[in-house]
Amino acid sequence: xxxxxxxxxxxxxxxxxxxxxxxxxxxxxxxxxxxxxxxxxxxxxxxxxxxxxxxxxxxxxxxxxxxxxxxxxxxxxxxxxxxxxxxxxxxxxxxxxxxxxxxxxxxxxxxxxxxxxxxxxxxxxxxxxxxxxxxxxxxxxxxxxxxxxxxxxxxxxxxxxxxxxxxxxxxxxxxxxxxxxxxxxxxxxxxxxxxxxxxxxxxxxxxxxxxxxxxxxxxxxxxxxxxxxxxxxxxxxxxxxxxxxxxxxxxxxxxxxxxxxxxxxxxxxxxxxxxxxxxxxxxxxxxxxxxxxxxxxxxxxxxxxxxxxxxxxxxxxxxxxxxxxxxxxxxxxxxxxxxxxxxxxxxxxxxxxxxxxxxxxxxxxxxxxxxxxxxxxxxxxxxxxxxxxxxxxxxxxxxxxxxxxxxxxxxxxxxxxxxxxxxxxxxxxxxxxxxxxxxxxxxxxxxxxxxxxxxxxxxxxxxxxxxxxxxxxxxxxxxxxxxxxxxxxxxxxxxxxxxxxxx
Amino acid sequence: xxxxxxxxxxxxxxxxxxxxxxxxxxxxxxxxxxxxxxxxxxxxxxxxxxxxxxxxxxxxxxxxxxxxxxxxxxxxxxxxxxxxxxxxxxxxxxxxxxxxxxxxxxxxxxxxxxxxxxxxxxxxxxxxxxxxxxxxxxxxxxxxxxxxxxxxxxxxxxxxxxxxxxxxxxxxxxxxxxxxxxxxxxxxxxxxxxxxxxxxxxxxxxxxxxxxxxxxxxxxxxxxxxxxxxxxxxxxxxxxxxxxxxxxxxxxxxxxxxxxxxxxxxxxxxxxxxxxxxxxxxxxxxxxxxxxxxxxxxxxxxxxxxxxxxxxxxxxxxxxxxxxxxxxxxxxxxxxxxxxxxxxxxxxxxxxxxxx
Numbered sequence: 001x002x003x004x005x006x007x008x009x010x011x012x013x014x015x016x017x018x019x020x021x022x023x024x025x026x027x028x029x030x031x032x033x034x035x036x037x038x039x040x041x042x043x044x045x046x047x048x049x050x051x052x053x054x055x056x057x058x059x060x061x062x063x064x065x066x067x068x069x070x071x072x073x074x075x076x077x078x079x080x081x082x083x084x085x086x087x088x089x090x091x092x093x094x095x096x097x098x099x100x101x102x103x104x105x106x107x108x109x110x111x112x113x114x115x116x117x118x119x120x121x122x123x124x125x126x127x128x129x130x131x132x133x134x135x136x137x138x139x140x141x142x143x144x145x146x147x148x149x150x151x152x153x154x155x156x157x158x159x160x161x162x163x164x165x166x167x168x169x170x171x172x173x174x175x176x177x178x179x180x181x182x183x184x185x186x187x188x189x190x191x192x193x194x195x196x197x198x199x200x201x202x203x204x205x206x207x208x209x210x211x212x213x214x215x216x217x218x219x220x221x222x223x224x225x226x227x228x229x230x231x232x233x234x235x236x237x238x239x240x241x242x243x244x245x246x247x248x249x250x251x252x253x254x255x256x257x258x259x260x261x262x263x264x265x266x267x268x269x270x271x272x273x274x275x276x277x278x279x280x281x282x283x284x285x286x287x288x289x290x291x292x293x294x295x296x297x298x299x300x301x302x303x304x305x306x307x308x309x310x311x312x313x314x315x316x317x318x319x320x321x322x323x324x325x326x327x328x329x330x331x332x333x334x335x336x337x338x339x340x341x342x343x344x345x346x347x348x349x350x351x352x353x354x355x356x357x358x359x360x361x362x363x364x365x366x367x368x369x370x371x372x373x374x375x376x377x378x379x380x381x382x383x384x385x386x387x388x389x390x391x392x393x394x395x396x397x398x399x400x401x402x403x404x405x406x407x408x409x410x411x412x413x414x415x416x417x418x419x420x421x422x423x424x425x426x427x428x429x430x431x432x433x434x435x436x437x438x439x440x441x442x443x444x445x446x447x448x449x450x451x452x453x454x455x456x457x458x459x460x461x462x463x464x465x466x467x468x469x470x471x472x473x474x475x476x477x478x479x480x481x482x483x484x485x486x487x488x489x490x491x492x493x494x495x496x497x498x499x500x501x502x503x
Numbered sequence: 504x505x506x507x508x509x510x511x512x513x514x515x516x517x518x519x520x521x522x523x524x525x526x527x528x529x530x531x532x533x534x535x536x537x538x539x540x541x542x543x544x545x546x547x548x549x550x551x552x553x554x555x556x557x558x559x560x561x562x563x564x565x566x567x568x569x570x571x572x573x574x575x576x577x578x579x580x581x582x583x584x585x586x587x588x589x590x591x592x593x594x595x596x597x598x599x600x601x602x603x604x605x606x607x608x609x610x611x612x613x614x615x616x617x618x619x620x621x622x623x624x625x626x627x628x629x630x631x632x633x634x635x636x637x638x639x640x641x642x643x644x645x646x647x648x649x650x651x652x653x654x655x656x657x658x659x660x661x662x663x664x665x666x667x668x669x670x671x672x673x674x675x676x677x678x679x680x681x682x683x684x685x686x687x688x689x690x691x692x693x694x695x696x697x698x699x700x701x702x703x704x705x706x707x708x709x710x711x712x713x714x715x716x717x718x719x720x721x722x723x724x725x726x727x728x729x730x731x732x733x734x735x736x737x738x739x740x741x742x743x744x745x746x747x748x749x750x751x752x753x754x755x756x757x758x759x760x761x762x763x764x765x766x767x768x769x770x771x772x773x774x775x776x777x778x779x780x781x782x783x784x785x786x787x788x789x790x791x792x793x794x795x796x797x798x799x800x801x802x803x804x805x806x807x808x809x810x811x812x813x814x815x816x817x818x819x820x821x822x823x824x825x826x827x828x829x830x831x832x833x834x835x836x837x838x839x840x841x842x843x844x845x846x847x848x849x850x851x852x853x854x855x856x857x858x859x
Contacts, residue, residue, distance in 0.1 A: 031633075031634045032593070032630070032633040032634055033630070034626060034629075034630055036633075037593055037594065037597045037626075037629050037630065037633055038597060040594050040597065041594055041597030041598045041600075041601060041629075042601075044594055044598055045598055045601065069617075070617055070620070070621065071621045071624045071625065072624075073620075073624045073627075074624075074628075077628075077631050078636070078638070085813075085816045085817065096638075105628055105631070107635060107636070107638045108638055109638040109639075109640070110640075111640070111803075112813050112816070113803060114800070114801070114803060114812060114816075118803060122803070125706055125709075125710075125721070127720075127721055127722065259815075259816050259818060355819065357813070357814070357817055357819070357821075357825075358640035358813075360817070361813065361814070361816065361817025361818070361819050361822075362817060362818050362819050363819045363820050
């Protein structure tokens with residue numbers, strides 16, 4: 001406040017100083033140094049004092065100033081973050097565009113990456129300071145699926161946001177199997193029950209039933225597997241030899257980059273896919289496929305993307321990390337801001353910003369389709385889905401240990417984790433990767449600064465485990481404190497020795 | 504410039520009929536051809552429309568180009584304004600730091616240390632703010648310059664390797680025989696195959712350094728190294744050919760004059776093989792420019808390749824127009840590079856006919 005005050009009262013002095021500084025910067029090849037600034041500041045102060053004396057005002061006494069609090073010492077103010085062109089990178093983009101990073105003294109560049117693998121490699125080798133990541137990526141990298149290099153996360157970017165789409169031909173066959181689906185607005189959630197006879201027919205004919213997902217440790221991979229397995233369709237196991245995950249598979253799942261999903265579906269290479277927005281809505285708009293379900297129906301408020309940094313980076317720049325999380329929390333809150341009627345007030349502006357060519361770059365109209373709270377299943381079936389993209393509400397930005405454990409259970413269920421592990425291992429691993437303590441520090445500072453209310457964050461005694469829930473498409477109950485029991489509750493998937501529960 | 508020649512000759516008062524024919528051939532005919540091409544392009548743009556996109560018309564392409572340049576201007580203005588802001592902020596940080604220091608002198612011990620450390624942090628912030636560099640994404644114009652920088656770096660790297668090796672191959676048939684398998688096998692390899700290998704080498708070389716501490720960006724080096732690996736072959740092969748086909752009379756003269764090996768190299772072999780060497784360099788630069796776009800796309804090096812790739816991923820209604828515009832810009836830059844190399848070659852070729 002004091003700063004602004006001076007700035008407004010003595011603009012001509014500042015201008016003079018600026019000219020002086022600019023000439024220093026312009027004339028010599030050297031950067032502006034501390035001495036230059038001190039000289040400039042001294043001049044400004046002197047001018048200010050003279051003016052105060054002349055006006056007969058009294059200078060504010062030091063006792064009036066605020067209590068003494070520590071300022072965060074930022075180790076690395078210039079940062080570069082990576083992202084993939086998907087709407088759920090929004091908190092990063094908003095924190096930059098709305099100046100939240102700047103408020104923390106950070107100058108941040110956000111750069112689009114061409115695929116998830118390159119993004120991860122660049123975070124590991126230090127070319128990027130941090131990135132918008134699939135929630136499974138820090139977990140996979142830390143426990144050694146694919147690449148081994150510890151990555152941590154202190155901020156979860158969003159919940160939900162994905163959908164499963166099948167081709168028109170498969171949709172017609174599904175409708176034949178289940179006449180209920182022929183209605184203009186069939187009952188939701190749509191399970192894979194009506195898909196099972198089709199997959200069985202393909203198997204009898206000796207043909208592969210191919211479907212697409214975006215990355216081996218992606219949420220999409222686990223979601224489509226969850227949806228298929230809930231109806232008794234086997235999506236295949238991973239093991240040491242088979243890293244494609246096609247052992248015993250009824251449906252062959254393969255990696256396809258998100259922007260190529262619709263065209264691959266149109267070409268007939270895959271018969272369906274699970275992907276984030278806008279690539280499901282694109283299939284509807286172009287008339288090449290029908291979204292059958294969203295991940296909100298598979299598991300209400302399931303974790304999707306996280307902000308990941310390498311463990312080494314965090315050790316080297318702990319305060320910088322806190323500052324980044326502070327900015328991201330404010331961005332998430334801005335994105336989920338609602339008016340008294342519960343309408344999202346900032347989403348329209350967010351869509352405008354995201355549609356810029358250096359961010360997501362798609363047309364505003366396409367981005368709005370999923371960001372403004374509705375989802376189009378078919379032309380006749382447009383449903384309100386206010387929680388399709390959650391960035392802050394329901395504690396969506398908090399790094400819950402239980403979310404990490406869920407990914408671990410799925411990795412074990414499908415054999416990406418090849419060895420049986422005791423229940424304690426799940427809890428310990430989650431603590432290695434998810435860092436709520438950093439989030440807590442950042443949120444406490446924001447509360448102290450009066451930028452966010454304390455009740456927007458979990459209570460101080462919250463242990464990081466969300467309440468057990470059965471809001472899954474198969475009705476199973478997930479209690480993160482009993483990962484072994486959860487893994488054993490599935491009909492399809494690896495089974496564990498129940499003695500591991502107590503270990 | 505054959506385009507201007509008839510005009511100059513006409514102005515100089517040479518045979519008007521002949522010069523008018525020249526104008527018709529070098530000016531009118533190409534103009535008509537371009538007009539026909541634009542008409543066909545427009546017609547195609549009206550027909551080729553799919554659900555996922557449409558072929559941009561020449562007008563749309565032109566407008567997209569204009570918009571890209573306008574965006575560049577806007578960005579520059581914004582960055583300058585931001586820099587001013589930051590400078591102002593820096594002075595304020597400094598003033599605040601001094602205030603804290605004064606306050607510290609009258610505060611109790613615990614507060615004093617906090618206040619002093621806060622003042623120190625504010626001073627650090629002041630210096631950072633004063634030396635602020637814009638963090639906006641590179642504009643289309645920035646991308647052009649990055650691409651040119653990368654291609655020249657890669658090209659010079661390729662030349663430094665290819666010319667000495669080529670000279671040795673040309674001078675010694677034994678050395679040539681040793682090198683032949685490598686030249687034959689590696690020459691046709693595409694940049695997409697070289698890139699991962701170049702990447703692993705560069706990442707290994709930089710494994711102990713943080714980005715920003717090193718002189719070059721990793722992505723830049725990966726991209727440049729890929730350009731080198733693809734573009735060094737024409738120079739190498741042509742240099743070999745040039746050196747091997749130096750007139751035997753020259754070499755006999757050298758023997759009669761009892762020139763040393765170095766003298767023979769500098770006085771006879773290099774000058775005599777320069778024209779062919781430059782012909783090779785010209786092809787190399789062309790190949791390098793072509794490869795660069797692909798390398799940029801994959802190495803995430805900022806540049807025209809990344810621009811095209813990002814636009815492709817954007818999939819907005821403007822995507823294809825912007826890509827079409829970049830294609831034209833890439834082509835024009837390629838043409839300018841080629842002409843530059845022809846000029847250089849003409850400087851060293853002793854009256855050789857300059858085939859276009």
